[in-house]
Amino acid sequence: MITWIRRNLFRSITDSILTVVSASILGFVVFQVFQFVFVTGRWEIIQVNLKILLVGRFPEEVMYLVGFSVLATCFSIASLASGANRTIETTQRLSGRLWELFQRFGLIIATSTFLIVLAGDLNAILFGAYVILSILGGRLFGRARRNTSLRKLPGWLWVTINALLPLILIFLTMGQAALEEWGGFLINFYLAVVSIALSFPLGVLLALGRRSTLPLLRWLCTAYIELLRGAPLFVLLLLAGVALEFFIPASIAPDAIFRAITVFTLFTAAYLAEVIRGGLQSIPKGQAEAGKALGLSTFKITFLITLPQALRNVIPAQIGQFISLFKDTTLAGVALSVLDLLNVGTAITKQDDYLGQGLIYESLAFVGLLFWVGSYVMSRESQRIEKKLGVGVR
Template sequence: PVTLIALTLTRSTLDSWGGFLINFYIAIISIVLSFPLGVLLALGRRSTLPIVRLLSTTYIELIRGAPLFVLLLLAGVALEFFVPVDLAPGPIFRAVTVFTLFTAAYVAEIVRGGLQSVAKGQTEAGKALGLNTSKVTFLITLPQALRNVIPAQIGQFISLFKDTTLAGAALSVLEVLNIGTAITKQDDFLGQGYIYESLAFVGLLFWVGSYVMSRESQRLEKRLGVGQR
């Protein structure tokens, strides 16, 4: 006799993901998107055009003055007052959007500090060679600034990585801390003290992730000669 086994594959959506993979996904996508946006905001804040400088400065100061958790709560609650429920994006998309916009403001200030650290002689030398302001910025000052701020940038990205746990509390995203605490509240584990083991395991995961990012940052700094003249 021949036995046929039918397999049914169901399409997995992003909102059906869970665990540490969600934290990693939110962090990586937010870092990739916030970095170029932050660079543009930093350049905009130093722009000679008043309207561009005003808009960039206003955005940076407003975002930096707002608590991240409050912004996540607004993304989870207030958005539904303006967008129909069937058209509203999922919680993971909202989390990535908030983390990107929030981190970009801090990246902008870090990059702006790096631009200010570049010696004025570099700019004057570029202009002496006949380069316009844009070429001086993108070919001379910006590369040096980005190299100088690598430690601060990595520190900001590590902070973003750890802050992804806020998405669970604010948007009910099934990230690793949310799942860990939910497991300990089940009847089989309730009142047995497993919450400490759960939190310790989650903390270990984030420590390992942060340590890896820090070590890679040190390797990159050494390769690029950050802090050396």
């Protein structure tokens, strides 16, 4: 340990000065954060308004739909993540498996425990237990694909089956309450999940269309991609919120939530198309030539040989785009006047009990925590998938 410190931190006078200065700054920042979190921070504003921050004023009588949609999403994600692993490390010890699960889901468990403690009621504890059970059930269902007749299902059909249930429940939940009753992290969560699920297949089709040998299809896909990628997302959201009613009567115009989903889906699909097209270009031509030599059709060569390899090669870029989409959902609150988590977090500081007390820092810290946890977990899962699939390893 002492040898490592000398070689890496105090090798020269310059390194020693940089180490001391950096350690001093880091220590000061850590001390300030610790003092803010455990000493000076007034977190009662979060505890009192926790329900509003998470689900807004969603009707209590249909709150069960929100719970079912969240549980179905957890089940599907766990099922897909478990079903994607073709090999099972049976030689790994139980302690090793538990440590791996803790590394993957420890942050989510800690954040969920924090929210349950803030809520302080039995319903929150039961819901946390249901989430854990849904994740475990999803993992068992995903592993069953490798050991039962479910393994005969094509990959695209397996993904569709897992994605249909949460999407149906989410859309059903969206239709149960007026927009004025929506709010909080629930909006950001639904916008991200639905937009990711819809933009991915659209992005794949656009990427294939841009590489098509049909001139008209290639030109249309190229024009769409370049037009959407060249326009700012915030401007598109403003157009969806303001200019749409100039072309569609207000009586049949969709709600702001569905407008936001449409814009996020179309915008993200354009970026994903370019990411996937780059992955397709990275595949050697010999792969397609080998497929033709075996007598495979163009459709089978694309969806069985080149496209799976292309998607595997661009996993980091895809997940990066999904993380960006998740964080960009806060723009819907500004452009479409949706009471998302950021807007609610700002609004609660203007309540009579907290007005003028400078509690915006506590509110923004809570908002940033939820977005950071979601983004960090997606990033770590991306790295795990890359390692499992051997991305970058020859």
